[in-house]
Amino acid sequence: MLNGVHPWLFGLAILAVVSFIAIAAWTFKTKRSPKILPVLFLLIVTTLVIGYLTADSASKRDTQRFLHNNIELANLIAISTQNENHAQIRLDGSSTTAIQNIESSYAEMFKRRSSITGIQTIRKTPDGKFQPITRSGDNKIANGVIENPSTFAKAWEGSGQILLLDDKDSASVAAVPVTNSSRKVEALLLATFSGESYRSSQFDAQKGVITMTAILLLLTIFGGITGIQLIQTLAEARVARAELLLQGDRIREQMDIIAEKNQLMAASHDALAQANAKLQSLATLDGLTGVMNHRALMEFLSVHMKRNGVIGSPSSVILLDIDNFKQLNDQYGHMAGDEALRTIAQVLKQSCPKDAGVGRYGGEEFMMVLPGASESAAFAVAEELRRRIQMAKTSSRAVTASVGVSTVYSLSKSEQTLIDEADKAMYHSKQNGKNRVTHYGHGMLESA
Numbered sequence: 001m002l003n004g005v006h007p008w009l010f011g012l013a014i015l016a017v018v019s020f021i022a023i024a025a026w027t028f029k030t031k032r033s034p035k036i037l038p039v040l041f042l043l044i045v046t047t048l049v050i051g052y053l054t055a056d057s058a059s060k061r062d063t064q065r066f067l068h069n070n071i072e073l074a075n076l077i078a079i080s081t082q083n084e085n086h087a088q089i090r091l092d093g094s095s096t097t098a099i100q101n102i103e104s105s106y107a108e109m110f111k112r113r114s115s116i117t118g119i120q121t122i123r124k125t126p127d128g129k130f131q132p133i134t135r136s137g138d139n140k141i142a143n144g145v146i147e148n149p150s151t152f153a154k155a156w157e158g159s160g161q162i163l164l165l166d167d168k169d170s171a172s173v174a175a176v177p178v179t180n181s182s183r184k185v186e187a188l189l190l191a192t193f194s195g196e197s198y199r200s201s202q203f204d205a206q207k208g209v210i211t212m213t214a215i216l217l218l219l220t221i222f223g224g225i226t227g228i229q230l231i232q233t234l235a236e237a238r239v240a241r242a243e244l245l246l247q248g249d250r251i252r253e254q255m256d257i258i259a260e261k262n263q264l265m266a267a268s269h270d271a272l273a274q275a276n277a278k279l280q281s282l283a284t285l286d287g288l289t290g291v292m293n294h295r296a297l298m299e300f301l302s303v304h305m306k307r308n309g310v311i312g313s314p315s316s317v318i319l320l321d322i323d324n325f326k327q328l329n330d331q332y333g334h335m336a337g338d339e340a341l342r343t344i345a346q347v348l349k350q351s352c353p354k355d356a357g358v359g360r361y362g363g364e365e366f367m368m369v370l371p372g373a374s375e376s377a378a379f380a381v382a383e384e385l386r387r388r389i390q391m392a393k394t395s396s397r398a399v400t401a402s403v404g405v406s407t408v409y410s411l412s413k414s415e416q417t418l419i420d421e422a423d424k425a426m427y428h429s430k431q432n433g434k435n436r437v438t439h440y441g442h443g444m445l446e447s448a
Helices: 007-029 037-083 096-112 149-156 195-284 294-311 325-332 334-351 375-391 415-431
Strands: 116-124 130-137 161-164 172-179 185-193 315-322 357-362 365-371 401-408 437-441 444-447
Touching: 007 037, 007 195, 037 096, 037 116, 037 161, 037 172, 037 185, 037 195, 096 116, 096 130, 130 185, 149 161, 149 172, 149 185, 195 294, 294 315, 294 357, 294 365, 294 415, 315 325, 315 334, 315 375, 315 415, 325 334, 334 357, 334 365, 334 375, 365 375, 375 401, 375 437, 401 415, 415 437
Parallel strands: 401 437
Antiparallel strands: 116 130, 116 185, 161 172, 172 185, 315 365, 315 401, 357 365, 437 444
């Protein structure tokens, strides 16, 4: 032991310092936060200091207890020695029987007390020096301290004393007085105690302190490692949270950009739809009147004639021509002619039955396709058209129209045949006074 504290505690301190250095190196090598290192160092130092002070206190208490027990034991041996008629022993070594009895008692004491390595009694010679009288065991250590008569002055005065020797064995020598029947000190009993028992006693006293210190150091070191890792985890969590927030901002920005692009695409789609509708309108509608142009009108007629012919349903065509249209243009100008065309087209659209189609056949001629209309139904529609045209208001003068109607009940007639029949009926209306309706039926002209 060193200064009363077991070397294990100092070994524990060295191990703790090495562990701290290793933790610090690991912290900086792995680029973790070193914030907890000063706290960890302070906790390690505090634990070691408390452990040292506690161990030192326990060592001192145990030393006092150990030395007190040694003195008490020496007193018991002194009493036993006194009872063996030690007073009869002379300085010249007489009374051999008493010496043998005393030394025999010492031998029995060695068997029971392994901590005692030597026992002897000493007396003062007339010249003031010490002279051994009885002895047993190894008394070299005791002999080394009796050269100076003043060493055991307190013992000669009647009190027990003990010397704790600072040699490599940490041995101790207890000196107690041996008195005669009149209570006068006649000799000193010197009992030598081995350092091994002293060290064992001190270690037993400090073992709990060292164990508790080791546990606290272990908890502190692992707590420090855990704290460093926890700080690293929290830092990574904060970085991850910041990255998530940044990613969220980027996602929102991307979503805003996508939404803006979607709006642009929607606007482009609408513009494209409008352009397609306009193109469709330009492709299928007459630019002046807004009704179907000739091509679209022919496609409409063809589709419905074939469909109705398959199911055996009739189809009718109304063909009309504005009366005296050339005179209107010559007298009032082409602007008036265009107005008349638009007015008639508007009347046709307003008078057009459901599922029917209206278009400009060419020049001042218009056609209405009536899918499913019989002869009588088609004739009635044509008559209503004629009447409304006659009543329509224009800025120049009233206009009239000559109307021809044709009906087919099967696929026996082509589209062009049906149109030709309506054209003949219309021509018949013009030849017979204009502003009238004529139906072409069963291969002959019939006038209403």
